[in-house]
Amino acid sequence: MTAAGMLVGIVGLRLNLRLAEPASLGLGARVLLAALMLGSAGLFAWRGAPIARAIWGSKKDTDLRLRPLGRRGWRFFWEVLCQAKVIRQRRLPGLAHALVYWGFLAFALVTINDLAEGFGCDLLARAGAFGAFYVAFAGAWALLVAFAIAGLFARRFLARPKWLGEVSLESGVIALLIFALMATYLAMLVVPQRSPAAACLWWAHTLVLLAFLPIIPGTKHLHLLLSPLTVFLKRPEFSQLSKLEGDEEFGLVTGKDLTRIIALQAYSCVECGRCTEHCPAAATGKVLNPKEVVLGVKAYLNSYGPGSDAPLLQDEPEGRQKALSMPAAFACTTCGSCEYQCPVGVQHLPVLIGLRRGAVNTGAWEDRYGTKLFLSLERQGNSLGMGAAERDKFIAKQRFPLFDGSQEYCLWLGCMGSYDPKGREIVADFARVMQALGTSFGVLKKESCAGDPARRLGNDLLFGELAEQGLKSFAQAGVKKIVTVCPHCLRTIASDWREYGVAPEIEHHSEFMARHAALLERLMVGEQGGSVVYHDPCYLGRYREVYEPPRAVVAMAGELVEAERHRERSFCCGAGGGLAFLGEEAGDRVSHGRTRELMETGAKTIGTACPFCNSMFRDALGEVGGAAPPQLLDIAQLVARRLPAQALDSGELKG
Amino acid sequence: MKIVVAVKQVPEREAVLRVTPDGRSIDESDVAWTMNEPDAYALEEALQLKQRAAEAGLGEAEVVVLSAGPERVQSTLREALAKGADRALHVVTPESGEGSLAERGSLDVARLLAEAVKGEQPELVLTGLQSDDLGAGQTGVVMAELLGLPHATLVLQVEFAGQGGVGRRIKVRRELEDGWTQFVEVPLPALLTIQSGGNRLRYATLMGIKRARQKEMRELSAATPTQRVDEVVKVSPPLRLKQTEMLTGAAEEIAAKLVERLRFEVKVL
Ligand SMILES: Cc1cc2nc3c(=O)[nH]c(=O)nc-3n(C[C@H](O)[C@H](O)[C@H](O)COP(=O)(O)OP(=O)(O)OC[C@H]3O[C@@H](n4cnc5c(N)ncnc54)[C@H](O)[C@@H]3O)c2cc1C
Ligand code: SF4
Ligand code: SF4
Numbered sequence: 015m016t017a018a019g020m021l022v023g024i025v026g027l028r029l030n031l032r033l034a035e036p037a038s039l040g041l042g043a044r045v046l047l048a049a050l051m052l053g054s055a056g057l058f059a060w061r062g063a064p065i066a067r068a069i070w071g072s073k074k075d076t077d078l079r080l081r082p083l084g085r086r087g088w089r090f091f092w093e094v095l096c097q098a099k100v101i102r103q104r105r106l107p108g109l110a111h112a113l114v115y116w117g118f119l120a121f122a123l124v125t126i127n128d129l130a131e132g133f134g135c136d137l138l139a140r141a142g143a144f145g146a147f148y149v150a151f152a153g154a155w156a157l158l159v160a161f162a163i164a165g166l167f168a169r170r171f172l173a174r175p176k177w178l179g180e181v182s183l184e185s186g187v188i189a190l191l192i193f194a195l196m197a198t199y200l201a202m203l204v205v206p207q208r209s210p211a212a213a214c215l216w217w218a219h220t221l222v223l224l225a226f227l228p229i230i231p232g233t234k235h236l237h238l239l240l241s242p243l244t245v246f247l248k249r250p251e252f253s254q255l256s257k258l259e260g261d262e263e264f265g266l267v268t269g270k271d272l273t274r275i276i277a278l279q280a281y282s283c284v285e286c287g288r289c290t291e292h293c294p295a296a297a298t299g300k301v302l303n304p305k306e307v308v309l310g311v312k313a314y315l316n317s318y319g320p321g322s323d324a325p326l327l328q329d330e331p332e333g334r335q336k337a338l339s340m341p342a343a344f345a346c347t348t349c350g351s352c353e354y355q356c357p358v359g360v361q362h363l364p365v366l367i368g369l370r371r372g373a374v375n376t377g378a379w380e381d382r383y384g385t386k387l388f389l390s391l392e393r394q395g396n397s398l399g400m401g402a403a404e405r406d407k408f409i410a411k412q413r414f415p416l417f418d419g420s421q422e423y424c425l426w427l428g429c430m431g432s433y434d435p436k437g438r439e440i441v442a443d444f445a446r447v448m449q450a451l452g453t454s455f456g457v458l459k460k461e462s463c464a465g466d467p468a469r470r471l472g473n474d475l476l477f478g479e480l481a482e483q484g485l486k487s488f489a490q491a492g493v494k495k496i497v498t499v500c501p502h503c504l505r506t507i508a509s510d511w512r513e514y515g516v517a518p519e520i521e522h523h524s525e526f527m528a529r530h531a532a533l534l535e536r537l538m539v540g541e542q543g544g545s546v547v548y549h550d551p552c553y554l555g556r557y558r559e560v561y562e563p564p565r566a567v568v569a570m571a572g573e574l575v576e577a578e579r580h581r582e583r584s585f586c587c588g589a590g591g592g593l594a595f596l597g598e599e600a601g602d603r604v605s606h607g608r609t610r611e612l613m614e615t616g617a618k619t620i621g622t623a624c625p626f627c628n629s630m631f632r633d634a635l636g637e638v639g640g641a642a643p644p645q646l647l648d649i650a651q652l653v654a655r656r657l658p659a660q661a662l663d664s665g666e667l668k669g
Numbered sequence: 670m671k672i673v674v675a676v677k678q679v680p681e682r683e684a685v686l687r688v689t690p691d692g693r694s695i696d697e698s699d700v701a702w703t704m705n706e707p708d709a710y711a712l713e714e715a716l717q718l719k720q721r722a723a724e725a726g727l728g729e730a731e732v733v734v735l736s737a738g739p740e741r742v743q744s745t746l747r748e749a750l751a752k753g754a755d756r757a758l759h760v761v762t763p764e765s766g767e768g769s770l771a772e773r774g775s776l777d778v779a780r781l782l783a784e785a786v787k788g789e790q791p792e793l794v795l796t797g798l799q800s801d802d803l804g805a806g807q808t809g810v811v812m813a814e815l816l817g818l819p820h821a822t823l824v825l826q827v828e829f830a831g832q833g834g835v836g837r838r839i840k841v842r843r844e845l846e847d848g849w850t851q852f853v854e855v856p857l858p859a860l861l862t863i864q865s866g867g868n869r870l871r872y873a874t875l876m877g878i879k880r881a882r883q884k885e886m887r888e889l890s891a892a893t894p895t896q897r898v899d900e901v902v903k904v905s906p907p908l909r910l911k912q913t914e915m916l917t918g919a920a921e922e923i924a925a926k927l928v929e930r931l932r933f934e935v936k937v938l
């Protein structure tokens with residue numbers, strides 16, 4: 015803060031470090047002040063109490079663990095105190111917001127001092143050099159805040175970005191109040207001591223302050239008070255779902271199922287619209303709008319209070335929480351952009367998937383494709399509805415060894431790797447890479463779906479059965495380490511299965527290949543394959559924070575180029591959340607938009623790291639790829655192509 | 670209205686089947702079990718009828734599922750309860766040996782089931798058209814005979830027929846050959862054997878499974894002694910008959926060989 019430091023210096027010099035005190039207040043004025051303060055606080059409490067009740071009266075989060083405190087503390091420091099997320103995702107307005115926030119912190123002392131003055135006690139004046147310094151320091155902040163708030167005001171009322179929604183009077187009033195607070199403070203630095211002007215300014219400043227307080231509850235400016243707590247109390251994991259306990263929990267069915275954390279998050283929403291701005295469903299015209307979903311939960315709590323029996327999902331399109339509808343909940347690709355973007359710590363996925371759980375676990379969701387998927391998983395044990403014999407044939411043809419406990423890795427194929435033609439190619443190529451490296455591996459004789467589509471669609475019965483079955487097969491086969499080409503299987507086995515037991519260690523093939531980069535580079539022959547644009551799969555990036563290993567792999571095989579949105583901001587392919595199985599999308603295809611974006615880089619090849627993304631792009635390229643579409647390859651295929659043929663001697667089929 | 674649905678537990682489609690050393694039955698020790706597919710459709714039809722009966726003001730219908738077999742069949746009955754059946758009847762037979770399912774033919778099993786149905790006096794009995802494992806297609810129709818009920822086979826859909834006496838007659842859609850269907854009116858009580866594919870099956874839900882725990886599962890002893898009239902002589906896995914022969918040589922030679930085969934062996938030219 016060197017710039018602020020200089021400002022403090024300059025302002026300090028010019029203003030002689032004095033804050034104009036009003037002439038001492040008479041008894042009557044003091045009584046009036048006390049009454050106003052009481053009134054303001056009373057109004058604040060009166061407006062805030064129902065909200066506090068809605069949050070506290072909601073269901074206790076049984077799975078909330080505060081430890082490890084270090085991680086929570088760090089997040090609080092980084093996201094709240096440093097405003098890192100606010101700034102990173104929207105640079106200029108983010109910085110303006112941060113200035114206002116820091117200014118508010120600096121003004122805490124000034125505010126106490128201001129009220130104390132009313133009762134004849136100027137704390138800062140008594141604090142000697144520190145007081146003098148602080149008056150100037152706060153003055154510098156007042157300048158910065160005044161500029162920032164004026165900028166934000168202009169953005170909201172003149173530039174009007176569409177994500178902010180309708181122009182709100184409330185925001186305008188708040189901005190004016192903040193500006194008035196700063197202006198009156200600055201003016202107090204220039205008017206003479208104990209002058210009538212000083213008294214006027216002091217009263218103006220104090221009245222604005224007392225008006226500000228009761229406005230906070232019931233408006234989005236409640237985030238001022240709640241969001242530090244919300245960020246601190248956030249569930250530690252991305253898309254973390256709570257375990258359903260007892261005989262009456264099925265997910266989010268009624269208000270009884272809303273937890274305190276969900277309620278706290280809903281009331282913290284500042285309506286910035288970042289979640290919706292980055293939502294692939296909203297961007298392609300689906301009914302889902304994640305911001306409205308959060309506000310829908312708030313509207314529900316406001317209308318029914320906590321613990322209500324009224325259903326959360328409403329049929330009438332004009333209902334009080336109209337954004338909470340079954341079609342909206344089932345349009346989500348669970349890409350996690352919303353949850354990642356939210357600056358105040360709202361976690362959308364537990365709500366969206368919670369609503370799905372409520373609908374599916376009670377049988378309320380009726381969908382032709384969804385039912386077909388669930389029945390395939392129930393009967394055939396895989397999401398593509400194929401016979402297990404097809405997988406047997408594939409592993410026999412590829413001469414994949416069966417895992418017998420002697421090999422280092424169990425290569426998990428997943429539904430795509432077992433049954434989808436392109437998924438099989440990816441698995442086969444990755445197996446060749448492992449063979450070239452001399453890594454021993456085997457595949458399970460029988461594999462059921464890891465349960466990702468069941469989990470994301472909210473079918474807990476099916477997911478539980480699949481997870482238990484999977485855990486049993488790994489235990490029976492004595493598997494210690496798993497490697498997979500599918501980020502969905504990866505996330506599901508590593509995190510979601512935990513509800514049922516401990517799975518062996520699992521990693522993604524990108525991590526495996528990046529670790530063996532040095533050796534792979536020595537084995538590689540021929541020319542680099544030209545430019546490759548790498549697409550971050552949601553379930554590898556945002557879900558697992560694996561960004562560098564796949565890039566390292568791509569860099570071995572070609573020249574890495576980045577799409578406009580990449581890493582944490584990567585845009586979904588449209589397949590996640592079980593949507594790959596739910597038939598044609600309404601409106602534009604998510605995959606088409608992303609494919610165009612990847613093609614705009616001009617890269618010769620699109621590099622994927624997930625068989626679902628690959629399959630979505632394959633279809634999309636057929637539609638929007640034009641006459642000379644780029645090549646589409648998994649990162650394992652990029653590597654396999656540069657390995658010499660003799661390094662690829664096939665393994666032997668055992669058992 | 671009461672509907673009884675007979676459901677059989679059969680090996681899963683993907684189950685690896687091994688013939689027992691005596692060559693006359695399947696080794697069950699390693700087999701995973703599931704609900705016979707046409708029976709799943711019979712259950713679905715019953716559940717939909719229950720719903721339609723309520724909507725048509727015919728009162729609360731009760732769906733009772735019935736299965737004969739050793740203890741393992743209870744998992745299939747539970748599944749039926751989870752999907753919405755109201756209660757279950759389990760006719761308990763020994764795991765193996767005298768009185769077990771392996772020792773009973775279709776007639777014997779039909780007797781066991783008919784005995785259990787008699788105690789219920791239902792208006793409608795539904796069975797699957799045939800079982801996925803034995804495929805005799807007999808149990809349903811023999812039961813109808815034993816119970817003295819009219820029956821219709823290969824039924825895809827059932828609806829209530831008639832105006833005033835709603836519920837006393839039903840109209841069923843039967844599948845004929847080559848995509849033809851036939852509508853038949855049947856007086857109640859009656860027995861129908863249900864063909865797969867007439868409905869959309871529902872998926873099992875967590876709520877269903879939890880509620881199923883509180884539903885009644887009554888065990889009945891298999892009163893009738895085994896009276897087998899036929900005898901299983903041999904069970905064998907399908908023989909692989911398809912053989913691929915690669916024709917080799919120059920293109921003309923291959924073509925000549927191919928024509929010869931098509932003309933004299935396959936006889937299509
Ligand atoms: C379980 C099952 C599976 C089937 N699977 C297939 C399939 O995979 N593919 C397919 O195409 N079809 C299939 N069908 C249909 C089946 O092949 C024909 O519908 C069936 O053979 C017609 O005979 P039915 O059993 O209905 O006997 P009925 O029509 O009752 O006839 C039975 C026998 O009674 C005698 N009979 C009947 N009427 C007369 C008469 N007027 N005069 C003298 N004798 C008479 C004859 O000996 C006749 O063979 C299936 C049917 C069933 C029940
Ligand atoms: S997870 Fe993705 S698709 Fe779902 S609401 Fe959030 S941004 Fe939209
Ligand atoms: S949920 Fe978060 S990202 Fe979305 S509008 Fe509210 S505060 Fe903004």
